[in-house]
Amino acid sequence: MQEPPTAGRLRKTSAPCGGAVALLLGACIVAGGAYAASGTLGFSVQVTPGLVAAYTRLFGSTVRERITAWTDFARTQKAAPRSARLLAPAGAEAEALQSVNSYFNRIPFLSDAAHWSAEDYWATPAETVSSNGGDCEDYSIAKYFLLKEVGVPVERLRITYVKAVKLNQAHMVLAYYASPVSDPLILDNLDDKVRPASERPDLVPVYSFNDDDIVIVRDNRKSNPLQIRAWRDLLGKLEAEARL
Amino acid sequence: MTLARQLFVGLSIIFALLVLGIESIYIQNARRYLQQQLEAHAQETATALALSLGQGMKGPDAALAETFINPVFDRGHFASIRLLGVDGATLVDRELGDVRDESPGVLKRVLSFQAPTGEALVSSGWRQLGRVVVVVHPRFAYNQLWHTLMETLAWLGVLYVLALLAMRRFLRGILRPLEAIEQAALAIGRREFGAIRLETRTRELQRVGAAMNDLSVKLRDAIAEESNRADRMHKAAFEDPLTGVLNRRGLTQHVQALFAGEAEISSGALAFVSMIGLDEANRSLGAARADELAQQLAEVVGGPVAGDPLIVGRWQGGSFAVLLPNRDALAAREWGEAVCGRFAALAHEQLGAIEISVAAGLVHFDALRPTWSDLERQAAQALAEAMQKGDGACVMRTMTPGEAEARSADEWRERIESALKSGAMVLYGQRVFGLPGREVLHIEVMSRLLEPDGRAVAAVAFVPAASRHHLLPLIDRTMLDNLWKLLAGDATLPESIAVNVSAQSLQDPAFRAELKKRLQQSPEVARRLVFELSGYAAVRNVELAGAFAREIRHSGARFAIDGFELSGASLRVVHRLLPEYIKLAEGYSRGIAADDDLRFLVESLIRIVRPLDIQLIASNIEDPALLGQLGELGFDGFQGYAGDRPASLERPA
Numbered sequence: 103m104q105e106p107p108t109a110g111r112l113r114k115t116s117a118p119c120g121g122a123v124a125l126l127l128g129a130c131i132v133a134g135g136a137y138a139a140s141g142t143l144g145f146s147v148q149v150t151p152g153l154v155a156a157y158t159r160l161f162g163s164t165v166r167e168r169i170t171a172w173t174d175f176a177r178t179q180k181a182a183p184r185s186a187r188l189l190a191p192a193g194a195e196a197e198a199l200q201s202v203n204s205y206f207n208r209i210p211f212l213s214d215a216a217h218w219s220a221e222d223y224w225a226t227p228a229e230t231v232s233s234n235g236g237d238c239e240d241y242s243i244a245k246y247f248l249l250k251e252v253g254v255p256v257e258r259l260r261i262t263y264v265k266a267v268k269l270n271q272a273h274m275v276l277a278y279y280a281s282p283v284s285d286p287l288i289l290d291n292l293d294d295k296v297r298p299a300s301e302r303p304d305l306v307p308v309y310s311f312n313d314d315d316i317v318i319v320r321d322n323r324k325s326n327p328l329q330i331r332a333w334r335d336l337l338g339k340l341e342a343e344a345r346l
Numbered sequence: 347m348t349l350a351r352q353l354f355v356g357l358s359i360i361f362a363l364l365v366l367g368i369e370s371i372y373i374q375n376a377r378r379y380l381q382q383q384l385e386a387h388a389q390e391t392a393t394a395l396a397l398s399l400g401q402g403m404k405g406p407d408a409a410l411a412e413t414f415i416n417p418v419f420d421r422g423h424f425a426s427i428r429l430l431g432v433d434g435a436t437l438v439d440r441e442l443g444d445v446r447d448e449s450p451g452v453l454k455r456v457l458s459f460q461a462p463t464g465e466a467l468v469s470s471g472w473r474q475l476g477r478v479v480v481v482v483h484p485r486f487a488y489n490q491l492w493h494t495l496m497e498t499l500a501w502l503g504v505l506y507v508l509a510l511l512a513m514r515r516f517l518r519g520i521l522r523p524l525e526a527i528e529q530a531a532l533a534i535g536r537r538e539f540g541a542i543r544l545e546t547r548t549r550e551l552q553r554v555g556a557a558m559n560d561l562s563v564k565l566r567d568a569i570a571e572e573s574n575r576a577d578r579m580h581k582a583a584f585e586d587p588l589t590g591v592l593n594r595r596g597l598t599q600h601v602q603a604l605f606a607g608e609a610e611i612s613s614g615a616l617a618f619v620s621m622i623g624l625d626e627a628n629r630s631l632g633a634a635r636a637d638e639l640a641q642q643l644a645e646v647v648g649g650p651v652a653g654d655p656l657i658v659g660r661w662q663g664g665s666f667a668v669l670l671p672n673r674d675a676l677a678a679r680e681w682g683e684a685v686c687g688r689f690a691a692l693a694h695e696q697l698g699a700i701e702i703s704v705a706a707g708l709v710h711f712d713a714l715r716p717t718w719s720d721l722e723r724q725a726a727q728a729l730a731e732a733m734q735k736g737d738g739a740c741v742m743r744t745m746t747p748g749e750a751e752a753r754s755a756d757e758w759r760e761r762i763e764s765a766l767k768s769g770a771m772v773l774y775g776q777r778v779f780g781l782p783g784r785e786v787l788h789i790e791v792m793s794r795l796l797e798p799d800g801r802a803v804a805a806v807a808f809v810p811a812a813s814r815h816h817l818l819p820l821i822d823r824t825m826l827d828n829l830w831k832l833l834a835g836d837a838t839l840p841e842s843i844a845v846n847v848s849a850q851s852l853q854d855p856a857f858r859a860e861l862k863k864r865l866q867q868s869p870e871v872a873r874r875l876v877f878e879l880s881g882y883a884a885v886r887n888v889e890l891a892g893a894f895a896r897e898i899r900h901s902g903a904r905f906a907i908d909g910f911e912l913s914g915a916s917l918r919v920v921h922r923l924l925p926e927y928i929k930l931a932e933g934y935s936r937g938i939a940a941d942d943d944l945r946f947l948v949e950s951l952i953r954i955v956r957p958l959d960i961q962l963i964a965s966n967i968e969d970p971a972l973l974g975q976l977g978e979l980g981f982d983g984f985q986g987y988a989g990d991r992p993a994s995l996e997r998p999a
Contacts, residue, residue, distance in 0.1 A: 260467075282432035282474045299472035307472050309397065 143340040144227055144247035146176040152346035157232040165232045172231045175205055179252045195280055196287050199249075199296045203289045206244050210235050211291065224332045226339050238274040241291040243336065245276045246312075254278075260310035266292065267304045277310060350521045357513055365502045369495075376494045377457050380487040388464030391418060391427075392480040396466035399429070399478060404470055408437045415440060415478075425461055425483040429468070431476040447485040449492035457491060459484035523551045530558055537924045537958045539566045565957055569921070576950035577914040583943035586660040588637055589644035594667070597659025601669050602718050603911050603931035604882060606806075606966065610849055611882075612755075612814030613712040614671045615678035615742070616721045618729040619647050619685055621664035622737065623702040639693075640664055643704065646689050651681065654886070667725070675710045675744065682706040682740040690738045705732035711745035713755030713811040720745070758811030762795065766817075766824055770796040773828045776992040777840065778963060778985040782977035787963070788842035788876060790985065792992065793825045802994070805846075818848035819857045826864065832995055833871055839995075844876045844906065849883035852894050865901035872902040876926055881910040884919050895923050908965065912947055917954065927961035929985065935964030939975060952980040 142148055149169055158165040179202070212235030214223040227244040230236040236244070242261050249259055258279050266273035269292075277286035277299065285298045288305065299305070311330065347355075399414050411429045419427045419440040429438040464480040523546035530542040539562035544555035584596030592600060604611060621643060628636040640660070647666050648658045657669040670678055689704045707729030709721055724743055732741040753761065765771045775789045794802040812818050829845065851857045865872040877898055884891045884907050895905035908929035910916060920928065930948070938945045948962075955962055964976050967986035976984055 277472065279474065286472050307469065310467065310469065 142251070143337065143344060144243075145251040146173040146227070146248070147251070148340075148344050149173060149228060150344070150346050153228060153343050156346050157228065161233045164234070168231050168234060169228065172227070176248055176251055179248070195278060196296045196298075199278060199287055199289060202245055202248055202252075203296050204294055206230075206241050206248075207291050207294050209241070209244075211237060213237055222332065224336045226336060226343055228343055229339075238291055239332070242274045242276040242289070245289050249276075249278075250313075256313050257282075260286070260312050262310035263308045265306040265308060267306060273305070275305065277307075349524060350517050353517055353521075354510075354514060358510060361506060361509055361513075365506050369498060369502055372498050373457065373491070373495055376491060377459070380490060381459055381462070384459060384482045384484060384487055385462040385464075387423070388462040388480050388482045389466075390464070391424070391482075392464030392466040392478050395427070395478045395480065396468045399468045400470050400475065403468070403475060406431055406437060406475055412438045412440075423483060423486060425481040426479075427481075428479045429476055430479060432474050437476060442483055445483070445485060447489050449485075449488040453492055453495070454488055459487050520546075520548060522546070523548065523555065527551065527554055527558065530555075530562075534558070534562065537960075539563075539569075569954055569957060572950055572954045573914075573917045573921070576912065576917060576947060576954060579943070579947050579950060580912055580914070583947065586644075589641050589660050591644050591648055591666070592657070592659035594659060594661050597657065597661075597667055597669075598718065599933050599937075600657055600659075600911060601721075603909065603933045604669075604671075605715055605718060606909075606932045610809065610813040610818065610880070611671045611715075612810040612812075613710070614669060614673050615675075615708045615710040616725045617647075617668045617670065617678070617682055617685075617706055617708040618661065618725045619643070619666045619668065619682075619704055619706045620661075620729055620733065621689075621702060621704050622733060624664035627702050636664075639702065642692060643689055646692065647685055649688075653677075665729075673710075675712070675742065678708050678710050679740065679742045682708050682742060686738040686740050703737040705729060705735070705738070706740040707732045708740070708742040709745055710742060713753075713758055713814050714745070715806055715810055716745050753811075755811050755814055758808060759815045759817070762808055762812055762815075762817050762821070765795050766820055771821060771824050771828075772796055772802065773825065773832060773995040774802065774992040775839070775995045776985060777990040778844070778983055779989045780983045781973065781981050784989070786840045787961075787983045788844050789840045790844040790846070790878070791825070791829055791995065792846060793821055793828075794992075794994075804992075809848075813848070813850065816850060818850040819854040822847055822851040823857060823860070826861070828996075830864070830868070830871070833874075841874055842876060843874050844878050846878045846880075846908070847894075849879070849887055849890070852879070852883075852887065852890050858894070858897065862897060862901060865898065865903055869902050872898075876904040876906050878906045878908040878929070881907050881916055881919075881928075881931065884923065885913075885915050888919055888922060891919070891923055895925075912951060917951075920955065920960065921958070924958060925960060927963050927982070928955060929963045929965045932966035935967060935976065935981070935984070936972070938979065939972060945979070948979060956980070 154166055154169055157169070209230060212233075214220050214237055217223070217233065217235050217237070218225070222239075224243060225233070225236055225240045227247050230240040230244045239261075246259055246261055250256060260277045260279065262275055262277045264273050264275055265271070273292070275291075276289040278289065279286045285300050287296050288299055288302050289296055290302070290305070293302070299307075311333070395415065395418060399411055402414055403410055408429075415427050415429065415438055418424070419442075422442070422445075424440075424442065426439065426441040428436055428440070431437050461484055462482050464482070466478050468475040468478055523544045526542050526544055530540065533540055541559045541562060542555045544552060546552055546555075584592055584599065586593040586596075601616075621639065624636060624639065627639060640663070643664065643666060644658070644660065647668050648656065653673060654671045657671070659667045661667045670681060673681070683706075686704050686706050693702050707725055707727070709724040709728055711721070724745060728741045728743045732739040735741065762771075771793050772795075773791050774794045775791045777789045778787045779785065780787045792805055794804055795808055796802055809818070812821055825845065829843070833839070865875075875898075877894075879891055879894070898905055904926040905923065906925045906927045906929070907920070907923070909931050910920075910928045911931045912934065930951075934944055934948060938948055952962055961982035962980070964981050964984040965986060967973065967976070967984045967988045970988040973984060973988060
């Protein structure tokens with residue numbers, strides 16, 4: 103079940119990330135209750151026995167094993183030598199990112215319609231891992247949280263709405279900016295290899311965000327949270343998971 | 347404060363708090379909504395600007411960026427819009443200076459908005475170009491909030507006023523019966539036991555009203571029953587059952603009571619009218635026919651006359667005694683002759699052959715107060731003379747005054763007028779005591795006339811002449827002047843002071859107006875005063891007495907009746923006028939020791955006046971031995987030598 107996804111398999115899916123762009127351009131920006139997107143939400147260390155039990159009931163007996171694999175992977179990433187981590191010196195990040203990209207790309211692709219019976223569903227990392235399936239948002243989210251957990255500064259990470267030119271479809275990837283002015287490295291479930299954006303003419307970026315954009319904290323109070331509705335829902339689910 | 351007002355004030359405050367609460371909730375909500383709108387606006391603008399800047403710019407191009415930013419900024423909603431490069435350097439910075447708005451500063455302090463900031467990353471392709479930072483200016487929000495505040499306040503104010511109006515109407519409706527109950531309670535306080543008509547569906551009020559009515563009716567019935575009983579007793583004791591006029595005892599009692607007091611009788615006559623030949627008629631026609639004759643004679647002597655009503659009594663068998671108050675000698679003689687003539691005509695018509703006629707003997711008095719025994723003796727002599735003369739004779743004598751009162755009416759007038767001018771009309775006072783405790787109830791002040799030889803002549807001696815010459819208002823006024831002077835300088839008088847006023851004074855509008863003014867100017871004196879009117883005057887001028895009583899009560903003074911005589915008419919007057927107290931004519935209180943009828947009458951009177959809160963005072967009590975009995979009977983007080991003699995209130999010069 104953990105074989106790497108193939109391009110052929112991807113091509114079979116008609117709408118890998120349907121609705122992602124629509125979400126952005128529609129009323130995706132809403133003002134609402136502020137969720138703390140900070141802290142350790144979404145990290146593997148947040149996994150509770152309750153969560154494992156709940157997802158075991160939902161997704162079957164292999165959940166514990168998968169979750170354990172995920173948490174072990176996160177732990178080894180954190181414990182890995184500096185050079186192998188995302189804090190690698192400039193120019194050497196690609197290799198460090200590669201293992202994360204590969205790790206999650208092994209999870210089979212499943213469209214939201216098939217997987218969650220929903221048009222657009224942003225799954226939490228634990229859900230993606232437990233259910234052993236996901237679509238482009240789920241991969242990007244899982245990678246984003248894992249890198250954040252490992253210690254990558256959030257401002258380097260941007261979940262990016264892109265257009266997949268060859269597929270002519272809305273798609274989502276995780277971009278890594280070593281510095282604000284640098285050419286980002288792209289973590290993509292369509293491409294197992296982490297490449298600079300300049301080598302990815304098949305992707306047209308449209309809009310990107312991260313936790314920094316989403317919560318602006320000023321005067322010690324949460325204020326002006328821009329929230330992409332799906333992202334806000336995701337944070338809600340993460341909080342619910344933390345309470346399991 | 348009335349219940350209605352308290353409720354109104356309380357509910358108004360609660361309503362006001364409610365309105366303020368609603369307003370503040372409303373404003374807080376509006377503020378929160380506006381704040382969220384501002385925040386969304388900031389972020390949306392930043393996002394939209396970032397997207398369009400990313401599309402338009404290929405690299406950091408400040409001039410192009412500013413061109414993108416200007417149209418957005420110039421809409422005026424933003425305090426600033428800045429474009430920062432990736433290194434944090436400011437590429438474009440547009441800031442709004444001070445701008446005026448309509449909302450007052452205090453609003454901004456109390457309901458401040460945080461100027462929300464929106465931020466978005468600008469990137470061209472994968473390349474980050476910087477961040478656009480938008481700060482929204484809250485002035486439109488303040489304006490909006492200010493208008494909302496004013497508008498909602500206006501609406502709530504209108505609603506508040508309407509609610510208060512509705513509430514007032516409602517309260518007035520449900521509490522209106524309370525006013526009726528309060529009026530009834532006040533009326534009961536005034537001893538008027540009327541019925542309340544309550545139109546209410548409020549159960550409690552209905553019950554209170556019904557209970558008050560019930561009590562009032564019972565009390566009124568009890569008093570009415572007692573009054574009827576007293577009336578019956580009075581009839582049994584003092585009236586002649588055959589003719590319905592007073593009997594000999596009643597007449598004597600009545601006339602003596604009049605003469606003892608200060609009743610305004612200046613002149614008059616006592617007539618004895620007797621049938622001649624009644625014994626003969628009795629024998630030949632039978633007792634029933636003789637009784638009829640007596641009834642007919644009673645009708646003739648008691649027939650309607652002009653002037654003060656006559657006091658008629660059956661003396662014995664076929665003879666009647668009649669007092670004609672306030673009549674001159676000529677009128678008295680004419681009356682006597684008319685009675686004789688009328689009866690003669692009647693007898694002739696009915697009896698034909700039977701020889702029966704009447705003789706009349708009169709004694710006339712003028713400007714003096716005769717004693718009853720003198721009057722009776724001289725009238726009897728006049729009758730004897732007339733009977734000697736024969737059929738239908740009418741003889742009139744003129745009362746010869748005793749030595750002490752050897753003054754003609756005109757002489758009296760001069761004496762009184764000079765006394766009024768020279769200050770020889772002085773104040774005397776006699777204290778009235780309570781029973782059984784003998785505490786001082788009040789002091790009755792009276793005028794006495796100082797004779798040149800130093801004697802002080804009591805009112806009873808000069809009132810007939812003064813009444814005849816209409817000098818009583820002047821005397822009363824002088825007395826009030828003296829009293830006011832006395833009160834201004836002397837605080838030793840008892841709290842309550844009784845003052846006699848004459849019927850003549852009551853009829854004098856100038857006197858009334860002056861008294862009213864006097865009382866209004868000195869309310870503290872008015873509270874101490876009780877104005878006494880004689881029972882004789884009260885019965886004959888009920889309307890006037892009622893008006894006077896209302897007038898002085900309005901000024902804070904009280905009203906009482908002295909020289910009170912028992913009769914159905916006088917009891918009705920008591921019910922009507924509700925005096926503070928009644929001073930019973932002297933004959934009644936003195937006679938009760940020996941006379942069962944009198945005692946029963948007085949007991950009945952006490953039962954009548956007690957629930958009306960009217961005190962009963964015995965007058966002219968000389969014998970201290972009587973006081974115990976008076977107290978037991980239920981008298982509230984007494985006046986007379988047994989307690990106190992009238993003494994001059996004038997300070998020695």
